[in-house]
Structures are given as C-alpha cells and as structure tokens.
Amino acid sequence: MSVELVGGILLPFLGTALGAACVFFMHSDFRLSVQRALTGFAAGVMVAASIWSLLVPAMEKSASMGKFAFVPAAAGFWAGTLFLLLLDKIIPHLHLHSEQAEGPRSRLARTTMMVLAVTLHNIPEGMAVGVVWAGWLAGSMDISLGGALALAVGIAIQNFPEGAIISMPLHTEGMKKGRAFWAGMLSGAVEPVGAVLTILAASFVLPALPWLLSFAAGAMVYVVVEELVPEMAEGEHSDIGTILFAAGFTLMMALDVALG
Numbered sequence: 635m636s637v638e639l640v641g642g643i644l645l646p647f648l649g650t651a652l653g654a655a656c657v658f659f660m661h662s663d664f665r666l667s668v669q670r671a672l673t674g675f676a677a678g679v680m681v682a683a684s685i686w687s688l689l690v691p692a693m694e695k696s697a698s699m700g701k702f703a704f705v706p707a708a709a710g711f712w713a714g715t716l717f718l719l720l721l722d723k724i725i726p727h728l729h730l731h732s733e734q735a736e737g738p739r740s741r742l743a744r745t746t747m748m749v750l751a752v753t754l755h756n757i758p759e760g761m762a763v764g765v766v767w768a769g770w771l772a773g774s775m776d777i778s779l780g781g782a783l784a785l786a787v788g789i790a791i792q793n794f795p796e797g798a799i800i801s802m803p804l805h806t807e808g809m810k811k812g813r814a815f816w817a818g819m820l821s822g823a824v825e826p827v828g829a830v831l832t833i834l835a836a837s838f839v840l841p842a843l844p845w846l847l848s849f850a851a852g853a854m855v856y857v858v859v860e861e862l863v864p865e866m867a868e869g870e871h872s873d874i875g876t877i878l879f880a881a882g883f884t885l886m887m888a889l890d891v892a893l894g
Contacts, residue, residue: 649790650822653797672795674875678882714852758853760828
C-alpha cells in the first residue's frame with residue numbers, strides 16, 4: 635500500500651482527532667454563532683466534494699453512454715440517498731441541540747446517541763474517500779492523484795470543526811475531557827474503515843465505479859440537507875452559516891481544480 639494511499643485514507647480521521655482535541659484547550663462550548671459557521675463551512679465542503687470529486691467524474695466515466703451518461707450518476711445518487719435514509723430509520727441517534735432522538739426507541743444514553751449521529755454523518759465521507767482512491771488505483775483517467783488528495787484534504791479540513799462540535803458538547807453533558815476526546819475521535823474512525831472497505835469492494839466491481847462515486851455523493855448530500863442545513867439555520871435568523879457554506883464550497887472547488 636503506497637504512502638499516498640495510506641495518507642489519503644488517514645487524513646480525514648486526523649482532522650476529526652485534532653478537532654476533538656479542542657476539548658482540552660477550550661474552557662466552554664462553542665457559541666451558537668460559531669457552531670452555525672462551522673456547520674455551514676462543513677456543508678459547503680461536502681456539497682462541493684459531491685459535485686466536483688464524485689458526480690462529475692461519475693458522468694465522465696460514463697461518457698460512452700452518450701446522452702444517457704447521466705443514468706449511473708442519477709441512479710447511484712438516489713441509491714446513496716435512500717441508503718442513508720434507511721440508516722437514519724434503523725439506528726437510534728441524537729443530533730446536536732435536539733431533545734428528541736431519531737430512529738427506533740432506545741435506552742442508550744444521550745451522549746452515546748450523539749456520537750452515533752456523528753458516526754452516521756461520517757459514513758458517506760469514508761465511502762467517498764474510498765471510492766475515489768479506488769478509482770485512482772484502477773488507473774482511471776478521470777481521477778488523478780491530486781484529485782484524490784484534494785478530496786481527502788477537503789474532508790479533513792471540514793472534519794476538524796466536526797470533531798470539536800462533538801467532543802465539547804459531550805464534555806458539557808458531563809463526560810470527562812479524556813472520554814469526550816476519545817468519543818469525538820472514534821466517531822471519525824468509521825471513515826478510514828469505510829474507505830478501506832470501499833476500496834476492497836471497488837477493486838472487484840470496477841465497472842460499477844460511476845455508480846459508487848454517485849452513491850457516495852447521494853449519501854453526502856443527504857447528510858447536508860437532513861442534518862447540517864437545519865443546524866446552521868437553527869434559532870434566531872443569521873446569515874453566518876450561509877456565508878461559511880459559500881466559503882467551504884469555494885475552498886473545496888479550488889482544491890479540486892488546483893490539485894486535480
């Protein structure tokens with residue numbers, strides 16, 4: 635396994651771990667305006683990554699289908715959306731600032747369900763990283779080393795605030811700083827695991843690469859619309875989340891073009 639591949643798989647997890655470590659250095663939880671800003675930024679990065687790093691390459695790889703080159707991208711996108719919808723229904727989880735858990739009834743602690751909510755969020759990101767690296771390993775002309783690294787760097791950047799947003803509220807809920815850090819960090823462990831599993835699966839079904847790319851895109855956009863957009867618009871009206879969404883989108887788009 636090459637150094638580039640190992641680094642690309644672990645970078646997003648490192649971003650989550652560094653963000654979770656904020657619990658050791660900050661004395662209070664983020665203000666609502668800061669949380670909105672960070673959530674908006676993360677949403678912008680994820681939407682840009684879904685378009686430039688996943689959906690566009692999916693359609694480029696299906697160019698031989700002519701006017702129907704959109705079919706694998708559209709079908710895969712819907713499959714990813716429905717997959718995350720299913721996970722949302724069968725796994726109990728609790729979003730930040732929410733009093734009512736989603737999914738089936740459960741006796742799990744609030745802190746556990748908060749970690750599960752972020753873990754669900756991270757599944758499509760791990761899949762996205764894995765499928766892009768699988769395309770690079772397969773020698774796909776539509777996926778360059780720079781493009782794969784751009785996706786890994788972009789997700790790592792947006793994972794930093796996510797790690798902090800999960801570890802610090804856990805500490806506020808009464809969890810000790812050490813445990814809050816580990817919980818925040820481990821919520822991102824699903825990303826390298828998901829990336830490796832996706833790489834292994836994609837190596838056996840390379841013709842399905844356009845479908846897998848768009849599947850990951852659908853899952854990521856589902857998370858943005860179902861979770862991040864409501865969070866960045868929560869409470870009293872503010873434009874900070876929207877502005878940071880645009881900043882995150884621009885950054886991810888620039889990374890994809892500059893490194894790809």
